[in-house]
Amino acid sequence: MTExxxxxxxGPIGVGKTSLAKKLSAQLQFHLLKxxxxxxxxxxxxxxxxxEWSFQTEMFFLCNxxxxxxxxxxxYLQQQKPVIADYHIFKNMIFASRTLSKDKLDKYRRxxxxxxxxxxxxxxxxxxxxSLDTLLKRIARRGRDIEQNIQPSYLMQLAADYETYMDAFxxxxxxxxxxxxxxxxCDFVQHQEDLERIYQQVVSHLNKPATIFKA
Structure with a gap:
């Protein structure tokens, strides 16, 4: 683990990872990885x-x-420059474990x-x-064409998989x-006070004094 x-x-699709990463990176002046x-x-x-397309999809994400x-x-990290990312590569195993058949999952794991x-x-x-309702609303609000065919059942399973994984992590x-x-x-996109609460938690864990959040 880096110092x-x-x-x-x-978090699952549509929960707001990129929106929060952008806001916190600007405030903390950390490099943003999307x-x-x-x-x-x-x-x-x-x-x-x-x-049909899970293995190709997961391999593309893994390599990139x-x-x-x-x-x-x-x-950045080896140069002592802080980073905030809207994902980490461990998420690949959450998705792959849900979508890949056993033989392909074994290859993927290796x-x-x-x-x-x-x-x-x-x-x-x-x-x-x-909740599923919140995720579906936020996916609809951001309007990505590529996400319009996401099945609610898949999204619900994914959210449950995240809970299991994070407990284990x-x-x-x-x-x-x-x-x-x-x-x-908590809606940190619509409500500034929600964003400020998250920011205060982050700087507390960073052991640095919090500055006034700049909207």
Missing amino acids: VPFIAIE EIVEENPFLGKFYDDIA RFKQLEDIDKK IYAILTEDMPLPNMIIYLHA EKMHPEIPVIRIDGDK
């Missing part, structure tokens, strides 16, 4: 037919996220283990979670603080 601040924001989503050429086909994090480690062996762990995670890595944010009760 320079490396914050990862995680995941590649819409550039995945298989994603639209994946939402139409998960079984590996390259992003490798670059971030060399250019590739994942090799690629991530030396990847830096975040030293703080902000975990956003919300906290037990496995008690040294890494996890800030849990309930997206049903």
Whole structure:
């Protein structure tokens, strides 16, 4: 685990990871790392037919996220420059475990283990979670064409998978603080006071004095 601040924001599709990462990176003056989503050429086909296109989709995400994090480690973390990301590569196993058949998942796990062996762990995670209704509303509000065929059942299963994974992550890595944010009760896009509360929690874990949040 790196000593320079490396914050990862995680949670299911539509919960607001990128929006929060942008706002906090601007306030904290941390480098912003955004995941590649819409550039995945298989994603639209994946939402139409998960079984047929899951392996191609997950491999594209894995390779691109590996390259992003490798670059971030060399250019920022190793240079003592703090980073906030709207994902971490561990999310790949959450999605792959849900979508891949057993034989393909076994292959994927082996590739994942090799690629991530030396990847830096975040030293703080902000975990956003919300009900299915909230996720669907936020997905509709942002209006990405590629997400219009997401099935509510898949989204509900994914949210449950995140809960299971994050519970296990906290037990496995008690040294890494996890800030849990309930997206049903907290709307940091619409309400400045909600954003400020999150910011105060983050700076408290960073052990640095909080400045006035700049809207």
